[in-house]
Amino acid sequence: MSHVHPHIPSGGGSQASQLRVSVSELHDGPLRRELKVTPTALDLSDSTYRFPFDVELDLTFGMIHDQVYMKGRATTVALTECVRCLGEARVELVAHVDVVYEKNAELLSVESQALGDADGSLAYFNGEEILFASQIRESLMVELPEMPHCSEDCKGLCSSCGSNLNQGPCGCASAESESTSDDCSSQSWQDALRKLKLD
Structure with missing residues (x-):
């Protein structure tokens, strides 16, 4: 029975280095990483949402033959405009991450490693390390609601005078x-x- 080895990067390392895992680290069993990264590190952006808060990650990596899997959760808070009252809406994002990485030695660039199937559950790596920022970003983006509200019982604006x-x-x-x-x-x-x- 394999044990999950906790691994929490020190705050001194660059965020780019925290968003990658060497396959050699997984030979002794699954590896857990708990991170807090900036939205900029994940290239997290949207035309209608703002991301002023850090993204918290709780991820587990492991190997099955030549495949690497990543499971866990990504959480943050996004800000946008309420579609009812036009006030600020705080949207808590909780993305469940479940990705399988297939080995492909020809895929060496960051852009190539971002390739995968449409729903983000399959990605590729170069056989030496996993760059997982793209998959985390996509998992959060799909959680953004199309009709955000400041609260479920928001009363909106008066259709006559526009008062909140x-x-x-x-x-x-x-x-x-x-x-x-x-x-x-x-x-x-x-x-x-x-x-x-x-x-």
Whole structure:
């Protein structure tokens, strides 16, 4: 039975060196790495999201024949605009990482090692070391919601005056009329249903 050997890089090493694993380190069994890296180190960027916080990684690497696997989790917080109230939305990202690396001695560049299948579960390495920043980045990017909210119960903006209804009622006549209209529609529906039952 193999044991997982803990391995936590020192803070003095460069982040680029922390985002790679030498295959020779895996010959004695699975290797665990707990890291905290900057979004810049992962080239983490998006047109609508900001990434001001570090990314925490808890990863385990191991070998099965000529394949290397990486399993674990990547977490961070992204900031963007709430689609309802246009205020700031904090989105907690938790990406579950599960990647298999196939050996290909011809793939020597960082760009080549980023190649893999469409969902990121297969990647390639040059036989000597694993460069895993690309797979971590992709695993986080797919977790970004298309319709982010500041909270599940966000009330949005008043359709008339544009006030943020999370901060309290705006007092608009349109808001009151919409509420009255909804009540009337509900009452009309109930009256119609009652009439059908009587008929």
